[in-house]
Amino acid sequence: MPVKSVTSDPDALTLTAIGEYPVSVERLWKAWADPRQLERFWGPPTWPATFTRHDMTAGGRSEYAMNGPNGESSRGYWVFREVDAPRSFTIEDGFADADGTPNEQLPGTWMTVRFEATAEGARFVAVSHFPSIEAMEQLAAMGMVEGLTQALSQMDAVLADLRDHSKSWPAELELLDDTHVRVRRDVRGSLQQVWRAHHEADLVKRWMLGPDGWSMPVCEVATEVGQTYRYEWTQDSGEQASFGFTGELLESEPPRRAVTTERMIGMDGPGTQNELVLTPLPGGRTRIEITITYPSLELRDMIIGTGMVDGMETSYARLEGLFA
DSSP states (O other): OOEEEEEEETTTTEEEEEEEESSOHHHHHHHHHSHHHHTTTSSOTTSOEEEEEEOOSTTOEEEEEEEOTTSOEEEEEEEEEEEETTTEEEEEEEEEOTTSOBOTTSOOEEEEEEEEEOSSSEEEEEEEEOSOHHHHHHHHHTTHHHHHHHHHTTHHHHHHOOOOTTSOOOOEEEEEETTEEEEEEEEESOHHHHHHHHHOHHHHHHHTTOSTTEEEEEEEOOOSTTOEEEEEEEETTOOSOOEEEEEEEEEEETTTEEEEEEEETTOOSOOEEEEEEEEEETTTEEEEEEEEEOSOHHHHHHHHTTTHHHHHHHHHHHHHHHHO
C-alpha cells in the first residue's frame, strides 16, 4: 500500500504524511535508518537525494543534497532531537548552503515520525511543524507538499527489497564522485564496543590486520583532537616489506563519529581525509561507514586498485569475532 495521505493544517501549522505497508515496524524503521534506503525516497524522482552523513542518534546529524535534472542542487540537514528505535524520532529539518552551514534565509521545520503496527503490517506518521503561517506558505509555494508526496511514494519500491540489512554483509564500496568513496559494513557488537575497537590499542591490534599472516607492532591511537596516530604492519614471514600510516585526529564525537587525515609513512604528497560514522542497529549490531576524500581521481583509483576493500573486509570479519 502506498502513501495514504499528505495533508496540511494551517490552523495547527502542520503537514502530516501517512503511509501504510505490508511489512513489520522494524522493517519500516530500517528504511529511514539506513541512508542508502532513505536516499531512495527522500527526494522526488527528478531530485534524488544523496546522504553524506546520517547519524541517527539523539544529538546526531544528517546531511544530504538533492540534485535536479539540470545540474541544480538543494542541500539540507537534520538534527536528531529524540530517537526511540523503532518507534519514533524527532528532527530539526533545515536548508543548508553549499558548504553545509544552515541557510537562515529559508525557514526550517520540526518533524516527528512515528511507527505503528497495523493489522496488515505497519504505518509511519510524519508530522512537520512550521514556525509560522508565513513559513508554511513560503515552503508550500516552493512545492513542499507535491515534492513530499512524490518522494514518499517511492517507498513501495524500497520496501519491496526484502533483504535483511541486519545480516552480516561483506564490506561494500560506493563511488560517490571522482574524489569521494564510502565503505560500509554491518558488524556484531554494540555502538560502544565498536567505538572501543577503533580507539583502544589492545583491541585495534587484534582485528585491524588485513590479510592473515600480518601483525601490528606499532599501534599509537589518537583519542583527542589534535593528536596524531601511527599504525605499522609487518608480515610474519618477512616476505613483504613493512608499511604504515599516520595522521591527525581532526574531529571526535564519541561514540559515533571521528574525522582523521591519513597518509602512508614514507610517501610524499597529500593524503586522504577519512570520516568514520557508527550507527547502532537493532539486534546488537552496529553499522560502520567510512567516507574517504582523496586529493585526486588518480590516487583514488590507485588505492582502490590495491585491494583495499578486500583487506578491510578481512579485518571487519575479524572485528566481528571480538564481540561474537
